[in-house]
Amino acid sequence: MKIRFKNKELITRPHLLQDEYRVIIKxxxxxxxxxxxxxxxxxxELTVNENEVEVTDHDMSDMIQRNDLGYGRELYINEFLIKLLPLQPGQFISTRSLWTAGKLFRYFEKYNYEIPDSYKEKVLNESYKMNLIEGFLMAINPYMERKFKGGNYFESFELYKGKAVSEIxxxxxxxxxxxxxKDYKDLLKYFIEKALYDTDDNEMHSKNFSSTLFVLIDSLFVYDITRIYSYKTFYDNCFVIEYQNEYYYLNQFWWG
Incomplete structure (x- = not known):
């Protein structure tokens, strides 16, 4: 299904230069x-009322009806999109989220969207995302370390790209x-949460930090990951993710 604006001269919102647009939700x-x-x-993502546009292509063969997402109201959504980004009732799609934008890249790829530079510079830029993770770890590592205040033992997180598992x-x-x-998400979340636990009073902070770190790491992977591993040495406890023949190590290490 595609739509176009009835009067392009009345468009006040920016970045609407195409003749028509593919509908993801009706x-x-x-x-x-x-x-x-x-x-x-x-x-x-933008939402418009039917009086602003006209339908140029009525084909809805790539959409499925999911009234549950609209609290019982009639709702159709692109079937491939909902496979990439499972939604809950009332949940909005926002590609301003780095994680959401990354998960939807395969949708944009399938339907031959033109990828703007702003998207390439962030969503498809691994260096940008790795720097975000490094900055976040700089903030939460002191949070982890304070739990061991007064002792000679401390724990921290680091994320890096390392050697192939076969070379270890x-x-x-x-x-x-x-x-x-298939348990990748649950196992990674548990690995992070176990290290970021805190006192009952600060449990909500720990959960928020854990959720943010998981989202940042998972945003690295636009396509499906290949394998996951647990790798442990005397000092290191690593969650290893194989993705496109490269290996990402989230290391919970101790020092002191």
Whole structure:
């Protein structure tokens, strides 16, 4: 399904230079009219009322009906999009989120969207995302370390790209185990949360930090990861992610 604006001269919002736009969501409002959601030229989501546009392509074969997402109101959504980004009732799509924008890249790729420089510079820029993670770890590592205040033992996180798992030379008491890839998200979340635990009074802070770190790390992977591993040495406890023949190590290490 595609739409175009009835009068382009009246458009006040920026980044709407195309003749028509592909609809990702068609939904009925409480007032009984339809509204359409689409991505503009900067791949930001916009919603317009039916009186602003006209439908240029009525084909909805790539959309499925999901009234549950609209609290029972009539709602259709692009089937491939909802596979990439499972939504909850009432949840909005926002590509201003680095994680969401990354998960939707395969949608943009499938439908041949023109990818703007602003998207390439952030969402498709691994160096940018690695720097974000490094900065976040600089902030939360002192949070982790204060739990060991007064002792000679401390724990910290670091994330780096390392050697292939097949090249690891295991020493005495080292371990390397492949984990079930289908449990990737749950295992990574647990790995992070276990290290970021805190007192009951600060439990909510720990959960928020854990959630943010998971999202930042997972945003690195636009396509499906290949394998995951647990790699442990005397000083290191690593969650290893294999992705496109490269290896990402989230290391919870101790020192002191």
């Amino acid at each position: 939904e009925k409002t409480l007032q009984g009219y339809y509204c359409y959601t689409f991505f503009n030229d900067q791949l930001h 030379d295991l020493k005495i008491n080292d371990s390397l185990n492949e984990l079930d890839r």
